[in-house]
Amino acid sequence: MQIKILALCGSSRRDSLNQQLLDIASLGAVDAGAQVSLIRWLDFPLPIYDGDWEAEHGLSERARALKALLAQHHALLIATPEYNGGYPALLKNALDWASRPSESDPTGLEVFAGKVAAVVSASPGVLGGMRAQIALQISLNKLGLLVIPNSFALGLAHQAFDEPRRLRDGNADQNVRGVGAALVRTAIALAPTPKRSELGDRGVADSGALAGKSAMPVHLNIRSAL
Numbered sequence: 001m002q003i004k005i006l007a008l009c010g011s012s013r014r015d016s017l018n019q020q021l022l023d024i025a026s027l028g029a030v031d032a033g034a035q036v037s038l039i040r041w042l043d044f045p046l047p048i049y050d051g052d053w054e055a056e057h058g059l060s061e062r063a064r065a066l067k068a069l070l071a072q073h074h075a076l077l078i079a080t081p082e083y084n085g086g087y088p089a090l091l092k093n094a095l096d097w098a099s100r101p102s103e104s105d106p107t108g109l110e111v112f113a114g115k116v117a118a119v120v121s122a123s124p125g126v127l128g129g130m131r132a133q134i135a136l137q138i139s140l141n142k143l144g145l146l147v148i149p150n151s152f153a154l155g156l157a158h159q160a161f162d163e164p165r166r167l168r169d170g171n172a173d174q175n176v177r178g179v180g181a182a183l184v185r186t187a188i189a190l191a192p193t194p195k196r197s198e199l200g201d202r203g204v205a206d207s208g209a210l211a212g213k214s215a216m217p218v219h220l221n222i223r224s225a226l
Contacts (some may be wrong), residue, residue, distance in 0.1 A: 006073040008096025010080035010091035022079035027179040032184035049096040063097040077118040082132035118183040128153030150182035
Protein backbone atom coordinates (compact mmCIF):
# COMPACT_ATOMS: atom_id res chain seq x y z
CA MET A 1 0.00 0.00 0.00
CA GLN A 2 1.05 3.60 -0.46
CA ILE A 3 1.58 5.61 2.72
CA LYS A 4 0.08 9.09 2.88
CA ILE A 5 1.97 11.61 5.01
CA LEU A 6 0.72 15.00 6.16
CA ALA A 7 3.59 17.51 6.42
CA LEU A 8 3.16 20.37 8.92
CA CYS A 9 5.44 23.32 9.62
CA GLY A 10 5.19 25.18 12.89
CA SER A 11 6.15 28.42 11.14
CA SER A 12 4.08 30.33 8.61
CA ARG A 13 6.89 32.79 7.91
CA ARG A 14 7.85 33.39 4.29
CA ASP A 15 11.17 31.63 3.56
CA SER A 16 10.94 29.76 6.84
CA LEU A 17 14.06 27.72 7.63
CA ASN A 18 11.85 25.03 9.13
CA GLN A 19 9.72 24.87 5.99
CA GLN A 20 12.87 24.34 3.95
CA LEU A 21 13.98 21.58 6.31
CA LEU A 22 10.52 20.00 6.15
CA ASP A 23 10.68 20.05 2.35
CA ILE A 24 13.94 18.09 2.42
CA ALA A 25 12.50 15.51 4.84
CA SER A 26 9.46 15.26 2.57
CA LEU A 27 11.73 14.41 -0.36
CA GLY A 28 13.06 11.49 1.66
CA ALA A 29 9.51 10.29 2.30
CA VAL A 30 8.62 10.52 -1.39
CA ASP A 31 11.78 8.66 -2.35
CA ALA A 32 10.65 5.91 0.05
CA GLY A 33 7.36 5.64 -1.85
CA ALA A 34 4.98 7.88 0.11
CA GLN A 35 2.56 10.55 -1.02
CA VAL A 36 3.10 13.78 0.92
CA SER A 37 0.48 16.50 1.45
CA LEU A 38 1.84 19.90 2.44
CA ILE A 39 -0.28 22.06 4.73
CA ARG A 40 -0.27 25.82 4.28
CA TRP A 41 -1.52 27.39 7.50
CA LEU A 42 -2.99 30.32 5.59
CA ASP A 43 -5.51 27.77 4.27
CA PHE A 44 -6.53 26.91 7.84
CA PRO A 45 -7.11 30.16 9.75
CA LEU A 46 -8.22 29.19 13.25
CA PRO A 47 -9.14 31.36 16.24
CA ILE A 48 -7.16 30.86 19.43
CA TYR A 49 -8.88 27.94 21.14
CA ASP A 50 -11.41 29.08 23.74
CA GLY A 51 -14.03 26.83 25.31
CA ASP A 52 -16.63 29.59 25.47
CA TRP A 53 -16.11 30.39 21.77
CA GLU A 54 -16.51 26.72 20.90
CA ALA A 55 -19.67 26.44 23.01
CA GLU A 56 -21.19 29.40 21.17
CA HIS A 57 -20.00 28.71 17.62
CA GLY A 58 -19.16 25.02 17.58
CA LEU A 59 -16.31 23.47 15.65
CA SER A 60 -15.35 25.81 12.83
CA GLU A 61 -15.37 24.78 9.17
CA ARG A 62 -11.59 25.09 9.01
CA ALA A 63 -11.13 22.93 12.12
CA ARG A 64 -13.39 20.28 10.57
CA ALA A 65 -11.36 20.45 7.35
CA LEU A 66 -8.15 19.99 9.34
CA LYS A 67 -9.58 16.97 11.17
CA ALA A 68 -10.72 15.47 7.86
CA LEU A 69 -7.25 15.95 6.40
CA LEU A 70 -5.63 14.27 9.40
CA ALA A 71 -8.02 11.33 9.11
CA GLN A 72 -6.99 10.77 5.48
CA HIS A 73 -3.28 10.30 6.26
CA HIS A 74 -1.28 7.56 7.93
CA ALA A 75 1.48 9.69 9.43
CA LEU A 76 2.58 13.22 10.34
CA LEU A 77 5.91 14.82 9.45
CA ILE A 78 6.41 17.98 11.49
CA ALA A 79 9.05 20.71 11.48
CA THR A 80 9.05 23.09 14.42
CA PRO A 81 10.92 26.25 15.33
CA GLU A 82 11.82 26.88 18.96
CA TYR A 83 10.18 29.84 20.68
CA ASN A 84 11.37 30.46 24.25
CA GLY A 85 12.22 26.81 24.74
CA GLY A 86 8.94 25.47 23.37
CA TYR A 87 7.11 24.96 20.09
CA PRO A 88 4.99 27.71 18.47
CA ALA A 89 1.48 28.69 19.50
CA LEU A 90 0.40 28.35 15.86
CA LEU A 91 1.12 24.62 15.92
CA LYS A 92 -0.24 24.11 19.45
CA ASN A 93 -3.50 25.85 18.55
CA ALA A 94 -3.93 23.67 15.46
CA LEU A 95 -3.41 20.51 17.51
CA ASP A 96 -5.86 21.76 20.14
CA TRP A 97 -8.59 22.35 17.55
CA ALA A 98 -7.87 19.08 15.74
CA SER A 99 -8.34 17.15 18.99
CA ARG A 100 -11.79 18.59 19.72
CA PRO A 101 -14.78 16.18 19.54
CA SER A 102 -17.07 16.15 16.53
CA GLU A 103 -20.00 14.08 15.32
CA SER A 104 -17.68 11.69 13.47
CA ASP A 105 -15.00 11.79 16.18
CA PRO A 106 -16.72 11.73 19.61
CA THR A 107 -13.48 11.57 21.61
CA GLY A 108 -11.62 14.05 19.42
CA LEU A 109 -8.65 11.69 19.25
CA GLU A 110 -9.75 9.17 16.64
CA VAL A 111 -8.08 11.20 13.87
CA PHE A 112 -4.74 10.54 15.61
CA ALA A 113 -5.31 6.89 16.52
CA GLY A 114 -2.87 4.42 15.01
CA LYS A 115 -0.74 7.11 13.41
CA VAL A 116 2.99 7.72 13.63
CA ALA A 117 4.89 11.00 13.58
CA ALA A 118 8.41 12.28 13.00
CA VAL A 119 9.81 15.62 14.11
CA VAL A 120 12.59 17.80 12.73
CA SER A 121 13.56 21.32 13.76
CA ALA A 122 15.75 24.22 12.70
CA SER A 123 17.02 27.16 14.73
CA PRO A 124 19.73 29.82 14.52
CA GLY A 125 20.86 28.55 17.93
CA VAL A 126 23.40 25.76 18.33
CA LEU A 127 20.85 23.28 19.74
CA GLY A 128 18.74 23.43 16.60
CA GLY A 129 15.38 23.44 18.37
CA MET A 130 15.89 20.29 20.43
CA ARG A 131 13.90 21.67 23.38
CA ALA A 132 10.96 22.42 21.09
CA GLN A 133 11.13 18.84 19.81
CA ILE A 134 10.89 17.47 23.35
CA ALA A 135 7.89 19.65 24.18
CA LEU A 136 6.16 18.72 20.93
CA GLN A 137 6.78 15.00 21.44
CA ILE A 138 5.04 15.20 24.83
CA SER A 139 1.94 16.70 23.17
CA LEU A 140 1.97 14.22 20.29
CA ASN A 141 2.28 11.27 22.67
CA LYS A 142 -0.63 12.61 24.70
CA LEU A 143 -2.76 12.69 21.54
CA GLY A 144 -1.96 9.02 20.95
CA LEU A 145 0.65 9.36 18.21
CA LEU A 146 3.72 7.14 18.11
CA VAL A 147 6.72 9.45 17.64
CA ILE A 148 9.60 7.59 16.01
CA PRO A 149 13.10 8.02 17.48
CA ASN A 150 14.49 9.25 14.15
CA SER A 151 14.70 13.05 14.25
CA PHE A 152 16.96 15.90 13.22
CA ALA A 153 17.81 19.24 14.85
CA LEU A 154 19.54 21.75 12.56
CA GLY A 155 21.63 24.22 14.53
CA LEU A 156 22.91 27.51 13.07
CA ALA A 157 20.19 27.02 10.47
CA HIS A 158 20.54 30.52 9.03
CA GLN A 159 23.98 29.46 7.77
CA ALA A 160 23.11 25.88 6.79
CA PHE A 161 21.52 26.34 3.35
CA ASP A 162 23.59 27.15 0.26
CA GLU A 163 20.34 27.69 -1.66
CA PRO A 164 16.67 27.25 -0.79
CA ARG A 165 15.92 23.67 0.28
CA ARG A 166 19.48 22.42 -0.05
CA LEU A 167 21.84 22.01 2.87
CA ARG A 168 25.54 22.82 2.53
CA ASP A 169 26.40 19.66 4.46
CA GLY A 170 25.61 16.67 2.25
CA ASN A 171 25.61 14.27 5.21
CA ALA A 172 23.10 16.44 7.03
CA ASP A 173 20.92 16.55 3.91
CA GLN A 174 20.90 12.75 3.75
CA ASN A 175 20.11 12.48 7.46
CA VAL A 176 17.11 14.79 7.11
CA ARG A 177 15.85 12.77 4.15
CA GLY A 178 16.42 9.68 6.28
CA VAL A 179 13.88 10.93 8.83
CA GLY A 180 11.21 11.05 6.14
CA ALA A 181 12.17 7.60 4.89
CA ALA A 182 12.13 6.13 8.42
CA LEU A 183 8.65 7.55 8.95
CA VAL A 184 7.44 5.76 5.82
CA ARG A 185 8.97 2.44 6.90
CA THR A 186 7.35 2.66 10.33
CA ALA A 187 3.98 3.65 8.90
CA ILE A 188 4.09 0.70 6.50
CA ALA A 189 4.90 -1.68 9.36
CA LEU A 190 1.94 -0.43 11.41
CA ALA A 191 -0.59 0.20 8.63
CA PRO A 192 -3.70 -1.97 8.31
CA THR A 193 -4.40 -3.89 5.13
CA PRO A 194 -5.33 -1.25 2.53
CA LYS A 195 -8.63 -1.00 0.73
CA ARG A 196 -8.60 -0.58 -3.04
CA SER A 197 -9.94 2.99 -2.67
CA GLU A 198 -6.93 3.96 -0.54
CA LEU A 199 -4.38 3.25 -3.27
CA GLY A 200 -3.05 6.31 -5.10
CA ASP A 201 -0.21 7.79 -7.08
CA ARG A 202 3.18 8.55 -5.65
CA GLY A 203 3.96 12.23 -5.26
CA VAL A 204 3.05 15.38 -3.39
CA ALA A 205 -0.38 16.90 -2.85
CA ASP A 206 -0.97 20.52 -1.91
CA SER A 207 -3.57 20.45 0.85
CA GLY A 208 -4.94 23.94 0.23
CA ALA A 209 -7.97 22.64 -1.63
CA LEU A 210 -9.00 20.59 1.39
CA ALA A 211 -9.26 23.69 3.55
CA GLY A 212 -12.43 24.70 1.71
CA LYS A 213 -15.34 22.68 0.41
CA SER A 214 -13.32 20.88 -2.27
CA ALA A 215 -12.36 17.39 -1.10
CA MET A 216 -9.69 16.62 -3.69
CA PRO A 217 -6.06 17.75 -3.36
CA VAL A 218 -4.12 18.87 -6.40
CA HIS A 219 -1.31 16.39 -7.13
CA LEU A 220 1.95 18.05 -8.08
CA ASN A 221 5.41 16.96 -9.08
CA ILE A 222 7.64 16.80 -6.01
CA ARG A 223 10.15 19.35 -7.32
CA SER A 224 7.57 21.97 -8.23
CA ALA A 225 5.60 21.43 -5.02
CA LEU A 226 8.60 21.91 -2.79
